[in-house]
Amino acid sequence: MTTVSSGVPAIEIAGLDKSFGSVKALDGLDLTVPTGEVAGFLGPNGAGKSTTIRVLLGLLRSDAGVARMFGRDVWHDAVELHRHITYVPGDVSLWPNLTGGECIDYLTRLRGTADKKALRARRAELLERFELDPRKKARTYSKGNRQKVALVAAFLSDADLYILDEPTAGLDPLMESVFTDYVREAKEAGRSVLLSSHILSEVEKVCDTVTIIRNGTAVEHGTLDELRHLTRSNVTAVVGSDPAPLARLDAVNDLQVTAHDGGTRVTFDADNADIAGVLRAVTALGVHSITVTPPSLEELFMRHYGDVIEADEVAAEVAADGVPSDRAARKAARRAAKKAGVR
Amino acid sequence: MSAVATAPAGPAVPTIGRARFGSTLTGTGRMIRFILRRDRVRIFWWTFSIVAFYLYFMAALGTFDAEAMAGRAALMETPSGIAMGGPGYGVEDYTPERAVANEGITWWVIALGVMSILHMVRHTRTEEESSRSELVRANVVGRHAPAVAAIATLTLVNALIAVFSAGIIVAIGGEYVTVADSFGLTVGVALASMVFGVVAFVFAQLTVHGRGAIGLSMAVLGAAFFARAAGDMMETHGSPLSWSSPFAWAQQMRPFVDLIWWPALLSVAVIVLLLLLGSFLASRRDFGGGMLAERAGRAEAGGSLAGPVALAWRQQRWALFWCSLGLGLMWFATGTMLPDIADLMRDMVESNPLVGAVFGNDPDGFVTAFLGIMLLYGILCVAAYAIVMGGRAKAEESAGRAEIVLARPLARSTWYGAQLLVAGIGTVVMTAVTVYAMWAGGVAVGDETFSFGDYTEVLWPYLPAALCYLGFTAVLYAWFPKATGLGWLLLVYGFVIGMFGSLIEDLPEAANYANPLYWVPEAFVESPEPSHMIGLGVAVVVLFGLAFLGFRRRDIPAV
Numbered sequence: 001m002t003t004v005s006s007g008v009p010a011i012e013i014a015g016l017d018k019s020f021g022s023v024k025a026l027d028g029l030d031l032t033v034p035t036g037e038v039a040g041f042l043g044p045n046g047a048g049k050s051t052t053i054r055v056l057l058g059l060l061r062s063d064a065g066v067a068r069m070f071g072r073d074v075w076h077d078a079v080e081l082h083r084h085i086t087y088v089p090g091d092v093s094l095w096p097n098l099t100g101g102e103c104i105d106y107l108t109r110l111r112g113t114a115d116k117k118a119l120r121a122r123r124a125e126l127l128e129r130f131e132l133d134p135r136k137k138a139r140t141y142s143k144g145n146r147q148k149v150a151l152v153a154a155f156l157s158d159a160d161l162y163i164l165d166e167p168t169a170g171l172d173p174l175m176e177s178v179f180t181d182y183v184r185e186a187k188e189a190g191r192s193v194l195l196s197s198h199i200l201s202e203v204e205k206v207c208d209t210v211t212i213i214r215n216g217t218a219v220e221h222g223t224l225d226e227l228r229h230l231t232r233s234n235v236t237a238v239v240g241s242d243p244a245p246l247a248r249l250d251a252v253n254d255l256q257v258t259a260h261d262g263g264t265r266v267t268f269d270a271d272n273a274d275i276a277g278v279l280r281a282v283t284a285l286g287v288h289s290i291t292v293t294p295p296s297l298e299e300l301f302m303r304h305y306g307d308v309i310e311a312d313e314v315a316a317e318v319a320a321d322g323v324p325s326d327r328a329a330r331k332a333a334r335r336a337a338k339k340a341g342v343r
Numbered sequence: 344m345s346a347v348a349t350a351p352a353g354p355a356v357p358t359i360g361r362a363r364f365g366s367t368l369t370g371t372g373r374m375i376r377f378i379l380r381r382d383r384v385r386i387f388w389w390t391f392s393i394v395a396f397y398l399y400f401m402a403a404l405g406t407f408d409a410e411a412m413a414g415r416a417a418l419m420e421t422p423s424g425i426a427m428g429g430p431g432y433g434v435e436d437y438t439p440e441r442a443v444a445n446e447g448i449t450w451w452v453i454a455l456g457v458m459s460i461l462h463m464v465r466h467t468r469t470e471e472e473s474s475r476s477e478l479v480r481a482n483v484v485g486r487h488a489p490a491v492a493a494i495a496t497l498t499l500v501n502a503l504i505a506v507f508s509a510g511i512i513v514a515i516g517g518e519y520v521t522v523a524d525s526f527g528l529t530v531g532v533a534l535a536s537m538v539f540g541v542v543a544f545v546f547a548q549l550t551v552h553g554r555g556a557i558g559l560s561m562a563v564l565g566a567a568f569f570a571r572a573a574g575d576m577m578e579t580h581g582s583p584l585s586w587s588s589p590f591a592w593a594q595q596m597r598p599f600v601d602l603i604w605w606p607a608l609l610s611v612a613v614i615v616l617l618l619l620l621g622s623f624l625a626s627r628r629d630f631g632g633g634m635l636a637e638r639a640g641r642a643e644a645g646g647s648l649a650g651p652v653a654l655a656w657r658q659q660r661w662a663l664f665w666c667s668l669g670l671g672l673m674w675f676a677t678g679t680m681l682p683d684i685a686d687l688m689r690d691m692v693e694s695n696p697l698v699g700a701v702f703g704n705d706p707d708g709f710v711t712a713f714l715g716i717m718l719l720y721g722i723l724c725v726a727a728y729a730i731v732m733g734g735r736a737k738a739e740e741s742a743g744r745a746e747i748v749l750a751r752p753l754a755r756s757t758w759y760g761a762q763l764l765v766a767g768i769g770t771v772v773m774t775a776v777t778v779y780a781m782w783a784g785g786v787a788v789g790d791e792t793f794s795f796g797d798y799t800e801v802l803w804p805y806l807p808a809a810l811c812y813l814g815f816t817a818v819l820y821a822w823f824p825k826a827t828g829l830g831w832l833l834l835v836y837g838f839v840i841g842m843f844g845s846l847i848e849d850l851p852e853a854a855n856y857a858n859p860l861y862w863v864p865e866a867f868v869e870s871p872e873p874s875h876m877i878g879l880g881v882a883v884v885v886l887f888g889l890a891f892l893g894f895r896r897r898d899i900p901a902v
Contacts, residue, residue: 098640
């Protein structure tokens, strides 16, 4: 095993820019993954996730900014760095005339290995766990099977950093759980992982921190708990008195009131930042029952993007009219206030 | 009945009829239209190319006078003439249309046979192998509709080509060209080609992968070619061995000599039998299933598959093998024609001054001039190989395979170097095969105009020139990946300048400088100019250097 000096982050990206012609794929991206951490990397299609990863792999040359892994420049020291990392793309393409086993061995031999015996044992174990037949020609593999070839090759290598770009696309839920097992194993062994994914439950299961990017910029970063704090929890309660005071609270959104046996049923989303005030108000109404559900990562993601999409609408309206409309201005002001309050 | 109309809808239970007769063919008409729509450009180019080939062949032979035709007829009676041409009907009194029939049928059956094989497999097994056919078959489409539509369209395309080709022959043919003979020629070709298409239909039922069906069908086509050639060599006008081949069924109709129609019935009978066999197999197999099991490959890579050079070799070796074999045989056959070439050339130059401009007017120099032109053709084929192989790196990159390899501890220059090294070795091998195959062909028929050493002296100056084509493509790929295809420009330029440069008056000498072949000495006549050879060598080094420089600094994937 190779040791890497501690204290240096596994991935360190600051102010990274990358343009393809007139399209700005990365726009001042910041991203840090400390060693030993499993970092989730989220964003809609075209947000710049794969571009970021290809910059990290030294395949794309950044226009500006810093990109380092283990303190080394990703472009200049690419080959040396690649001895310590492993990569799984989201859409694996293999050599059609090679069998899956040959592809795995070829990729493994490019890294070189000391302990051949241990490697064989681990190879057999991985093939069995991922239920992959290595004797078939790569041309006959389905997408899921090609993905498995890349995963087996990745987990065969004794890497310090795993860079995984939507690695489970095309895998069934059973295989996905095998994958999460191996990610956890890597984490327990102190390895670092950058996991770009669309499957939010997967990210929730294994990731310590989450970074959400959009249009090439990191828009949120933190632990899941921290991110949850930024958003709203769903509150459902049955109260004794008139819930009108709740409607006046800024922290209460989308309030719905229905009649219920022996009281009134209220459902709303509460800003986590002021959850204490909201609970006080609810308590004052005489609570019969209450459930508070934290947002799932999916809700968080959707809400975040819903928010940004709204912002885009404002921008579009401003652009169209020259002046922001009343509605748009109100929305923008509310959002600005909220952001300021939270930070 | 308003009460019924307002009642809430119950669960929907459609009335489903019983299968009607012929329901397995439902949708055939729509599928035929769809195939024609999908292939319209392809069908146009196939038809256009084949008809243009007939036109060119007829027109070119029309410029021959009687003496030249007699010389050509003599060449057609040699073994290589029989192998590359036909059974030799009408050589006693060779006319352009007889030559077209005798020499052309082989090549049209090969071309249209390949077209038919690709058409059948593309619309049956390849569709099934991808998920496309599944989408179609889940619709209101009968089980046999896709295959029947493929066969129907294949028949249509072959008929279309036969009609247009016959039309062009009648249109430009002389007084002895009859409509019946013209159709005898093109219909015979169409039916023989259809045989190979139907062979592919049968194989498409047996193999799981389109590639397998294509490979097996091509093997049948190749075997049929050799059976006909060998059979005709054994006996004038064909032996029983010839008659085992669909090629003979078209040739033995003897158009323009003594037209008989019944050999065409052999093609028809075999087509019908194979169609019955194919449908029998098709009704008994599962969707996506085959009858020949896919052989399991290696579970572990052999020890030699280590490193990018080994992998590039794995990727390119079969292309190199087949190109060497195919082109090698072709140049070998060319070599076997050498003893007869001087006579033929003399006649040709006398009848056509344009030929004299290309090959020179000195009768003794004909063999040298002929070899020179053949070597130019040969080296242009090598250049084409180099350009294609130079583009392999691009294919690796666009498919995403370069990415997963470069994410491993592998320097870019090592990976690219491996690709270029294997392509370069292939180019060198192809050059040697081209030159020595001509030598071997000559030796085989006792021609000793030039020795092995002479050929070797001709060979080596070609090597740096051939590598220039690879280097040029490599530079384009490294710096302007989207323009990799422009590598062909250098070849087209060299071809035009090399073939027709002497026909253009006042062509400035400098126009030749960009043509790598300009710097190569004239074969068997000049000795290499040291400064030219050094210049070519420097050009190769500079091109490869530039390629590495560009590839090191650009984005991947850029294409």
